[in-house]
Amino acid sequence: MCAIFRLALEQADRLRDLAIAWAHGQAFAGFLLVVLAGAAAALAAWLVRRFAPHATGSGIPHVEAVLRQEVPPAPFILLPVKFVGGLLAIGSGLALGREGPSVQMGASIAHVAAALSQRCWADSRVLMAAGAGAGLATAFNAPIAGAVFVLEELVQRFEQRIAIAALAASATAIGTARAILGDQTDFTVIALDHVPSFSLPLFLVLGAVAGLLAVGYNRSLLATMAAFERMRLLLPEVRAALVGAAVAAVAWFAPSFVGGGDALTQRALSGVEPLAFLPLLFLLRVVMGHASYAAGTPGGLFAPMLVLGAQSGLLFGAACLFVFPGLGVPVQAFAVVGMAAFFTGVVRAPLTGIVLITEMTAAFTVLLPMLGACCAAMLVPTLLRNLPIYESLREGTLRRERTLQKR
Known part of the structure; x- marks a missing residue:
């Protein structure tokens, strides 16, 4: 799911650039069209307000609150709202990142899996934490960071069951995502010598x-x-x-x-x-x-x-x-x-x-x-x-x- 989200965002970026290049040939009318297209972010805000209020923003604070039992897990509708809303918002040009939606979608998918398999809360919590880490790992092609993020930020302590599940989920998520996205690093940096x-x-x-x-x-x-x-x-x-x-x-x-x-x-x-x-x-x-x-x-x-x-x-x-x-x-x-x-x-x-x-x-x-x-x-x-x-x-x-x- 998160790999498809990344691919969709890449295509949205290309389409936005092509549309702006075309609009430059239409003088002031082209400028108005670009501005009106940017206003499509309103549709993303409407989806959030109408169907899934917890889909607003990053989603990571909501996942943290769920894992601490401060709020109940969000219903399944959050998953399509986060995907479509994130695509509309980021694709329209808003300065937002793909990792927040990926983390919350990963936790939402894990919550559905826990419900379908009738897991208890303790097991569901482990699955949601691991799913969130898998989402971050896929967002940045960083499997170890996904597992570390779960322990350091989401639960803020080392729990053996969560560590095992987070490592397994991040590894399998990256294996799946790389089959779709490739295995190159996100950024290219020149070979750096050791710092004196x-x-x-x-x-x-x-x-x-x-x-x-x-x-x-x-x-x-x-x-x-x-x-x-x-x-x-x-x-x-x-x-x-x-x-x-x-x-x-x-x-x-x-x-x-x-x-x-x-x-x-x-x-x-x-x-x-x-x-x-x-x-x-x-x-x-x-x-x-x-x-x-x-x-x-x-x-x-x-x-x-x-x-x-x-x-x-x-x-x-x-x-x-x-x-x-x-x-x-x-x-x-x-x-x-x-x-x-x-x-x-x-x-x-x-x-x-x-x-x-x-x-x-x-x-x-x-x-x-x-x-x-x-x-x-x-x-x-x-x-x-x-x-x-x-x-x-x-x-x-x-x-x-x-x-x-x-x-």
């Missing part, structure tokens, strides 16, 4: 900077969501249409800037992004990502976070090479480490971040600087008492559940 010992302190600084950026990211995302919730006079579909139209206007001028952002991440990892324009692009992606997530459509945070992490790491690395010309560390190493550090600062799951980025880039030679950077990225938000993003979002899930129960 004298440059390791710079990666600690990078981690601290990433931690500070993560605090700002978390706070601004929650503030954006709160601002959208205060717009009670506007239906969720109207808000999603406005956001989709605004993102489509950006796509008219720069099609590669919208969507999940894999192309932007690859450019940063290749070190070819124009440095003078990078800060503005970073801010643009933050604004688009926050508005897209607050619009109430299905879509995750991981992929947009990886874009920001790679861009911030690339910018930091370029600054280091400017100050220390003889450093001998390529900017690509900073971009790779920046991805893991920023992810760690936002989610507070360092093992998942390290394993995920290593599997996605095959950059095993930067594990040591990545470890130090993630330590610093974990420490800074903790000292500033900033909650991990999914813990904050889970509180919103619980409020939504209480509201639904009152209806």
